[in-house]
Each structure stands twice: as structure tokens, then as C-alpha cells.
Amino acid sequence: MSVNYVNLDKSDNFKKLLETPVCQIKEELSSDRIKKYSASAGAGLVYNFAGKKVNNTILTLLQGLADEQQLIEKYKLLLNGDVINTGEKRMVLHHHTRGMKLDDVVSEGQDMTKFYDGEKKKIYDFAKKVHNKEILGSTGKPFDTVVQVGIGGSDLGPRAIYLALKNYNKPVLNAHFIANVDPDDANNVLSSLNFETTLFVLVSKSGTTQETLTNQKFVLNKMEKANISGLVPLKHFVSVTSATSPLAADTNYLSSFFIDNNIGGRFSSSSAVGGCILSLALGPEIFERFLSGAREADKQALNSNIFENAALLDALIGVYENNVLNMKNTAVIPYSESMSRFPAHLQQLDMESNGKSVNRFGDRVSYSTGVSIFGEPGTNSQHSFFQYIHQATSIIPVQFIGFRKPQIDADMEYQGSTSGKKLNANLVAQMTAMGVGKDDENKNKNFDGERPTSLLHADQLTPETMGAILAHFENKVMFQGFTWNINSFDQEGVQLGKLLANKVLNNQMDDVLKSYADLMI
Template sequence: MEYRNLDLYPEFDTLKALPRVDLASVLTETRIKDYSIPLPEGFAFNYAASKVDEWILDSFQKLSDALGLVDRYANLLSGQIMNTGEGRMVLHHLARGNLGTGVVKNGVDLRNFYEEERLKAAAFAGKVHRGEILGSSGKPFQNVVQIGIGGSDLGPRAAYLALERWAKAEGRHRMKAYFISNVDPDDADNTLSALDLERSLFILVSKSGTTQETLANETLVKLRLEKAGLDPAHHMVAVTSTSSPLAQNPDYIARFYIDDYIGGRYSTSSAVGGVVLSLAFEPDAFSQFLEGAHSFDRAALERNVRKNASLLAALIGMYERNVLGYSSTAVLPYTEALSRFPAHLQ
């Protein structure tokens, strides 16, 4: 499928020529009610405060059709190469379910691969929760600590904080989760000092197995465990790729695998988020998390921009940046539980 700049499409010229919306004069109760799109799981996307009107929405539809945006999304779902810089597929959605034609690479059905890793993490979490896997001193684990950087930290941390209070209220909070990502050893020291190391399980997350910041924090953690008279090999698991140096390393209780087709900031649906969230809550809670995400993936196949919140939000963002000239976007959490969500997005 061909990719061309927006300014090569006459539909974009038409959009740019439309009159600007004076929001103060049009923001009425009727507009607030009408400019809303129902979403799965009881959510709604309200865009009444965006500077769009019916003419601009019509123009969005024509531009979307001309660009073939929903068709391109369907191609992504079926495994066509979307990361043109690295020549890779983009498959984070496949960790949540299959909406395309299926994706097979080198004889491996990648949907099955992601699902097998989810089930493996679920089985492991169940054994930890039942006390079948213990620390080196024979005590059950009560804390889980993720060691990672970038997407290996931001998404899982944001998801854990968003769901923590819900899990406690529902009686599904099983282990307290902590995160170590800062290369400043004082940050890791503050976290480790608050833990009962005998009852703490650590997850090392590095796709390549060579991420220097993550390995430096792993070394710090191992030294603290050894100083406490504990065997790190009985307190650590790894999330990595099958080709990394960590893949067959015996110094971990278990290893869970990811691949090159799920980017860091999109990896929470994979083992990067699945292991820590299954341990912190319950495996079924992580499954529900994936089901919810999958329902949003499905909703994004709608061709009508007035009914497709993901598509409309993207078009509004494009319009605000490329037509209205807005240079930045503010993401303002409405609850403390979402306090780490902006960091995940940026």
C-alpha cells in the first residue's frame, strides 16, 4: 500500500480551507450530548470541546476514505509490515486477540505464541499464589518488583497503579508491585529498603537481554539479595526474547518470552505486563484487561468517523497540529490512579 504526505491529497486542502470553529459560541448542552461516541465496557469519547463541526467531520470522513485509514489498520491486524524503518510487523494487538487473517512467521503462529506465554505466566502466578514456589529462605512471596526501563516500566507501572484500588476492593490484589527503572542507585535503594527481601520476587525485563541500565539494576538487586543471605536464582524471573543471552540462563526461576514485533510502549499486553499484573492481581484479571483492550481494537474497525472514537481522536489530533497549529497536547488524568498514564504516553 502506498504512503503519501497529507499535502498531496486534495481532501486535505479542502479540510484546511474550512472556516474555523468558535468554540465559545457553539459549546451548548446539545453539542455536549451529541458529540459523544459510545465505547466498549461502558466508556464514552466526548469531543464536544474540540474545534470541529459537521462540515469538518464530513471532511474528516472524506480524508479518511481517501487515505484508506481503516483498510491500513486492517492490514496491520493481518501482519503487513507497518514499521517501514525496520521492516517489521506491528503486533501488540495480537497479544489481545486475533482480528485479522492470522499471522505466521517462520512457521510460528504468533497469536498462539503470545497466548502460550500468557498461559505460562498465569500458571506460574498460580503456583506463586498457592505457595508452591518459594524464596530461597522457604518463605512465600508477598511482593513483586519489575526491573526495566522505558516501555518495560512505564506501561506496566501505569496499569498496576490504575487497577490497584479496584483489585483491593474486589479482593483480587495478591501481591504488592514495585518498579525499579531509574539508573540512579539511590532510587533502587529506596525501593529495596522498604521490602522484605525474603518475600520479594523480581522480574527482569529486557527484550535484547543486553539493556545496560536494566542489567545494572539487576546487579544491584542481586548484591542486596546476597548481602541478606539469599540466593538470587530463587528470587528472579526474566522476560526476554528467545534469542537473548537471558533465554537459557539458569539463574532465573522461569523465563517468559516476547518478540521483535511488539514495541516497548505497546508491550503491556505481552509478557512484559502480563507477568507482573498476573502476579500482583490474578491471572483472570489480566485476561479481563486483554479482553477490554481487544474490544477497543475491534471498535477501531468501524469506517464511520462519527462512530469510531480511535479514528476520530487521531483525525482531531492531526487537525489540531497540522491545520490549527497547536504545538502540544496536554493529557490530564482525572484520577490519581491514572497519574502515571501521561508518562506512558509521552
């Protein structure tokens, strides 16, 4: 399959979009539009874009842009194992961890689907033995708690998914996460744990991540100082790492599970990075259902018709807002407390992927790429930064996420409605207010409207739905990167900070570094 990688500003359809009159939400919004402007996202998840500043003319041009930039063809090449990550000269295979592929892909002499399936089976077998009390702590007690020690993609995604699903299915093991190298983080988690019944999952693909190894040493030191008879600290650890890392060669761990260089950290939640702790905490069956939902969304993303491909449509509308309407921020607001940490995961997923200023070939681009992501759950956020969204001079598109039913069937009625109804009534009200606004002679009470919104919605936040939501945003980021002709799969901006931090710690500083260091160290 042959494709052309072309900058966005060379696209004929993009040039036409720049010349097309902007759609006015207040003029377009209607009950028919709300029913019509929806696209399936897989696994019961639906993307409604009636509140966006698009009409049939703009959508036709966005379809043309998708075809012109060959977005589906590039997705297929990614699935087939082309070297999509040009910066690091690697394939991009996170879809394969949930069984989504077109052809077999071989890397370093092994079939990658078999590799991912094999590691998943190892994790499932290990988790079942822990749950059945066949694997015990070093003092002979069963595990009741699991703690993931990792940072970035080894923390944000798995933590967000655990929190999203722990109310759906009571955890088999209670899960905690240690990420920040700030000692207060580890101390806070460890203070409430029983070391004899706690299992730690150390996650570092390279086996050399400074913060993660420091936190591991912190945990081991705490365990040793506890002076518990018979406690062997490393026999309470498993590692998730690459087969060639220093951790893989250490036989002191209870077990090791492997990941590979074809999956970036922020895309690793469906690999062993997320699979290990989620299988231990929630059970292999729940994790398998999560993967199934992600796989459904991945399949949906192959559809070339934007009206039948929510991730592609969401991506294209985002490009239109960024590059035509000059909107550089997006708020992601889940009306679900269970998804409280999901916006934090999306910050890394989106901003680390598409915060680039050169194209795939290293040439500087002349247009905006990426957006700034922020968010908190509704309704809390309504009483926080929604004032800015409603009435500030800058316009920020909002992506709402909502569910018809709560995860826990234990609601109550107050003042004529349940808590769940009040939650969704607020969601509906906010979407309407942002789109149509309110005219008032008192300008302090006037709302211009024309704030773009979209809604990802489903009946309930289930493992399948959560998998589809994760895959939707992963695929959205991928399609936007292809549209902008950038490499969404490396992260050189992370590396420079690591390099300079090591210079500070090794006392190899220039004047600027030393001056800043004098303020803090």
C-alpha cells in the same frame, strides 16, 4: 489488499481543511451538541468531543481524509501481518496479544497468536502457583512482593496500569518498580523489602539493556550483602525476554517468559512485559479482564465511520489541531489519582512513536508530525499549570479522562457534597471554562475561551475500562502515524543516545563528548 501510502499534504481533503473557516466553540457549544458529539470507544468508554473546534463541515472533511488515506485498510493490513514497521522491517502485532486479529500471522515459522496465548498461559500458571504457595522463595517462604526491573516500555505502561487498578482489586502481591539507573531509585525500593519474600521480574527484550542489567546486578549485590542464610538471589528472579536473548539461555532463573521483535516496548503492556507483573500482583483474572477491554476497543477501531470509532476520530481531530490550527502540545488530565502515571506512559507512547521528520520511505516531510504530551491528575493540576492553559497566548488542547464513580466505595459528605462529586464538578467546570471563557472589563480576569477539550469517560475505572483506554490511545497514535505517512513503530532517536553513552563509558570520546563528560563524571 492494496493501499497507497501518501503524504498528508497531497490529500485533497487536507487542502480543503486548510481553506475551511475555523469553528468557534463559544458559538457552537450547546446541550444538544454535548449529547450528539460522542463516539463509543468500547468497553463502556465514551469519547465526547463537543469541546473541540470542529463542526459538521469539518467532520465531513475529516471523514474524507480518513477514507482518502485508507486508515482502516492500513489498520487491517497491520492486523494481518504486513511489514508496517518499515524502519526495522518488522510486523506490528501488539493487538494479537489481546486476541485481536483478522487472519493467522506466522513469524519465524510460528503462529503468533498461539505463541502469545502460550506465553500468557505460562504466566497464568506460574502466577497461580506463586499465589497458592506452590512456588516459594529460596529460603522456603512464600512471596508477598513483586518488583519489575526494566526501563521505558518495560516500566511506564505496566507501572501506570498497576497503579490504576490496585485500588479496584486489592493486590495479591504488592508491586514495585525499578527503572532509573540512578542508584537512588533502586536503593529507595530495596530499603523496605524483605528479600526472602520478594520476587523480581527482569524485563529486557534484547537481554542487553544497559540500565536494566546494571539494576539487576545492583539488586543481586544487595541480596548477597544481606547475608541471609540459604538465600539464592537468582532463584528470586524470572525474566521476560526474547527467546534468542542471552537471558533466555540462563537456567538459573525461576522461569522465563518470552516476547518477540514484532512488539515495540511502548506497545508491550498487553504482552508478557505487562502480563507477568500484573498477573502476579493483581491476579490472572484481572489481567484477562484488562485484555478483554483492550480487545473491545481494538474491534471498535475497525469501524470506518468516524462517529462510531473514537480512536480514529480522536486521531483525526488531533491531526486537524496540529496541522491546521497549529497547536503543537496536548495535555492529558485524568480526574483520577489512580491514573497518576498514565500521562507519563502516553509521553513515550505518542512522542516516541510519532516524533518523526521523515515519511515511511525516508523522505523528509514538510509538515508537522507528533505533538508534545504532558499531564497530571486533576484537581492537583488545576492549582499548577492550568493558569497557562486558560490565559496564555499559546493554546493547548486538553484531553480529560473521568469516571462517574470512584474505585473505592468509602466516600464522605462535606459542605453538602461528597469528595467524588467535588472532583467531577471541577472537571465539568474546567471543560466549560476552557471552551466558553468569561468576559471581564478587567483584562487580567478575562478568559478568551476557545481552548479545545475532549472527555474520555466511563462509569468506573475497571480492568475493562483501563484496557479500553490503553487501546484507545495506542490506536490513536497508529491512525495519526498513518495519516502523516510516517513509521510510528521504530525509535531511532533512542539509539543514538545509547551509542554515545557507551562511548563515554568506554572512554572513546571526541572533544565535545569529553568536555561534557568532564562536567559530570
